[in-house]
Amino acid sequence: MIESLIKSDRAELTQSTRKGSPVVLSTRVRLARNLSDIPFPERATSAQRSDVLSKCADHIGGLKQMKSGAFFDISQLSELEKQVLVERHLISRELCESEQGSGVIINKDQTCSVMINEEDHLRIQFLKTGFNLNSVWKQMDRFDSDLEDLLDVAFSSEFGFLTACPTNLGTGLRASVMMHLPGLVISEQMERVIRAVNQLGITVRGLFGEGSDATGHVFQISNQQTLGESESEIITRLGSVLKTIIDHEVNARFKYLEENRAKLLDKIGRAFGVLQNVHFLSSNEAMNLLSLMRLSVDFNMLPESNRSDVDRLFIECQPGHIQYAAHEGIEPELRDIARADKLREEFSHLPPLNFDKVGESK
């Protein structure tokens, strides 16, 4: 069912041609919204759930932002298809486990997805590669206002937009940025950073959210609080914390390069060698090797034009994508072979690493 989506040549996360950013992989903003009068998905009857599903799918599908988008009924998708959508951050794990009457609408370039009957009636998400908090929020704000014309949303002047879980009350806004932080990890500063931002009401999680670990040195950093601040205050505050993290990360990289030049270049060089010759590769190891390749682009060892390839491979080397590409559910061992084949083939087309201009500004 999701074939056209995967084969699309204009998917934001895997096909973006915009200039990438050295530290930030992508920016996401989500809003939680509920319809007034109808119980939230967890307490709704199955008839109410299907009503909400068809009503929202109709209205949202008609919005201009959703032109030529696709709607999927979750109960019609296979486990593998759901996994692929999770790996693309288009749906949540929670939605995958939901009973009858849940769905998702995804727009053509996969920058917008609306989950229906997840924890709340609507979970709207906008996503863009790079560090783009303000522009992603602006897009979201417009979409939300257009939606408000179509649907009666649950709102109170005290609690703001009403949500099933009180942690989302108020704006219902969660802005989250995917950051690549090898410098902070390698210099063992990550723990300190996590503690510091936690005190500012900001959460740090692994690549796939709650409970996932930070393979590939990729972290998701987002605001925890949604009530008591306006949307623009949330975005501004998160943005300034993220800018500080970016500065720390860049400093940590250059400091490490200065102090451990041979060690670091050796690590990157070996990773490149492995990727060109590997025959058996777990997804964890792949993430860590790709992380070093992203770093090598930042250090001018690979051309900037290869950044988007590395970012695409971060997604395409996930277990679900590897299985989906093989057209069947394959065993972990065969998956590791298929993943190795794919990376070997991709890396055979890359130019050799250039060690002459390491770390020079671009």
Added chain:
Amino acid sequence: MADNLKCSNCNKEATVHLTQIVNNKIHKVDLCESCAQKKGVTDPQGFSLADLLSKTALTPDSSEASLVCPNCGLETSDFRRTGRLGCSACFQVFGDLVRPALEDMHVGLTHKGKIPEVALTRQNSQAQLQALKDSLASAIAEEAYEEAAKLRDLIHELEVAVAELEVTEA
């Protein structure tokens, strides 16, 4: 001291004393012989104090009045257990339970962000329209035709205004 313990289920003298650690919290429960039997405590397999705790008086605050949401049927104990609300009406029913929880969760206690003006105006106008229609019905019933005519005009005006706010189907 143990002699004086009462069964937490029926207040008879308790002879069965259980301690179980659930989610890092120590829970103790004292039961009389017959309640222990009834609850299957004597069967060591498959017995969980957590199940018992959620059903007996040992829920967080036994003196807490139990509230029920008239719209979705959520009860105080459901909210305590899951931390989730069931529908928008729940916020009126359980507001006093939600507010204290917000202090540790958020920057402030009241909404400072976006307000869905259009949707709110539409909802308010619809409520207003219904009220006018009710008045019109009673005015007609009371044969107050002059009043009824005024109401009818008001209703018409409001209906036009509401139609403008309504969904502009593409």
